[in-house]
Amino acid sequence: QSALTQPASVSGSPGQSITISCTGTSSDVGSYNFVTWYQQHPGKAPKLMIYEVSKRPSGVSNRFSGSKSGNTASLTISGLQAEDEADYFCCSYATTTTFVFGTGTKVTVL
Amino acid sequence: EVRLVESGGGLVQPGGSLRLSCAASGFTFSNFWMHWVRQAPGKGLVWVSRIKFDGSIKSYADFVKGRFTISRDNAKNTLYLEMNSLRAEDTAVYYCARTDWLDPWGQGTLVTVSS
Numbered sequence: 001q002s003a004l005t006q007p008a009s010v011s012g013s014p015g016q017s018i019t020i021s022c023t024g025t026s027s028d029v030g031s032y033n034f035v036t037w038y039q040q041h042p043g044k045a046p047k048l049m050i051y052e053v054s055k056r057p058s059g060v061s062n063r064f065s066g067s068k069s070g071n072t073a074s075l076t077i078s079g080l081q082a083e084d085e086a087d088y089f090c091c092s093y094a095t096t097t098t099f100v101f102g103t104g105t106k107v108t109v110l
Numbered sequence: 111e112v113r114l115v116e117s118g119g120g121l122v123q124p125g126g127s128l129r130l131s132c133a134a135s136g137f138t139f140s141n142f143w144m145h146w147v148r149q150a151p152g153k154g155l156v157w158v159s160r161i162k163f164d165g166s167i168k169s170y171a172d173f174v175k176g177r178f179t180i181s182r183d184n185a186k187n188t189l190y191l192e193m194n195s196l197r198a199e200d201t202a203v204y205y206c207a208r209t210d211w212l213d214p215w216g217q218g219t220l221v222t223v224s225s
Contacts, residue, residue, distance in 0.1 A: 001172070003154065036211055038155070045205060046155065048213035057213065089155050091212065097169035099145075099157040099210075 001094045004029065004102035011108040017078040020105045022090035023071060028100055030071040032093040037066060037075045040087045049088075050075060077107070085109045112136040112214055114206050119219030126196050126223070132189040132206030132216055140164070140184035142209055146191050148202035149218070158204070159191065196223045 005023040012018040022029065022037075029035060035053045038046035048057055050066035053073060063078045073092070077084055090102035118130040132144070146158040159170045159180040168180050179192040189206050203218040 034210070038212070040155075045215040045217055046212070047215070048211055051211040051213070057211075091155075091157070097160070097167075098171065099160070101147075101155045101157060104154040 001028075001098065001100050004090055004092060004100055006088075006090060006102040006105045008103070009106045009108065011110055012077075012080045013110045014080055014082065016080050017076060018080060018107065020075045020077075020088055020090075020107070022073040022075070022092075022102045024073075024092055024100070025071055028071075028092045028094045029068065029073055033068070034093045035066065035068055035073040036091045037064075037073075038089045038091065039084075040089065042086075046089065080109055082109050112208070114208065114214060114216035116204060116206055116216045116219035119204065119221045121222045121224065122196055123225050124197060124223055127192070127194045128196065128221060130191040130193065130204055130206075130219055130221070132191075134187045134189065134208070137208070139182075139187040144182065144189045145207045145210075145212060146180060146189075147205045147207060147212065147215075148200075149205070150199075150202040153202075156202075160210075161189070193221070196221075198223050 037050040039049050040046040053068045054066040065076045088105045094100040113135045115133045145160045161168050161180045177195045181190045201223050205215050205218045207215045
């Protein structure tokens with residue numbers, strides 16, 4: 001199972017919006033409405049930001065939103081803030097019993 | 111507070127074995143599927159294994175099949191990962207996480223495979 005493809009880096013100025021893509025295949029992202037997104041600050045454990053493509057867990061800012069079209073899922077961060085600078089990973093079912101992560105995207109706030 | 115605490119990592123020689131533990135607290139452990147995910151130094155996240163809440167269903171990434179075994183003791187609120195035939199490429203921080211949404215995660219335990 002190959003990793004889902006994410007851009008290595010995305011940057012934006014404070015207040016701007018950025019979008020991170022997560023491209024898989026018709027066997028994983030395209031087959032399931034089960035895409036999750038995680039934020040990871042350096043030296044820290046990942047934190048769930050989006051589940052089931054577009055749902056936000058309690059406590060996660062509404063500046064984070066998710067969507068999916070075909071084999072590509074996306075995470076949008078609006079009103080970019082300094083604290084959003086981190087690595088972001090997507091994840092999907094690869095089969096009904098296994099999972100696959102994205103390659104990861106480093107978000108830089110300029 | 112929901113909490114997951116991994117332990118058992120360390121330095122092991124190639125071909126060696128190690129058992130990781132993940133102690134859960136703050137929730138009814140026996141009601142939840144649990145996962146192991148790893149992250150090599152400076153690299154991305156890689157899914158390793160999953161176990162059903164009662165231990166009856168287990169699944170693994172292809173690269174650990176036959177070498178790693180996931181298990182749980184619901185009476186002790188603890189998840190395990192038995193790792194055998196370890197290779198240099200298994201060097202990583204190993205995290206446990208709750209549910210298929212992987213929420214929350216523990217702080218991780220570092221496994222280093224080196225001679």
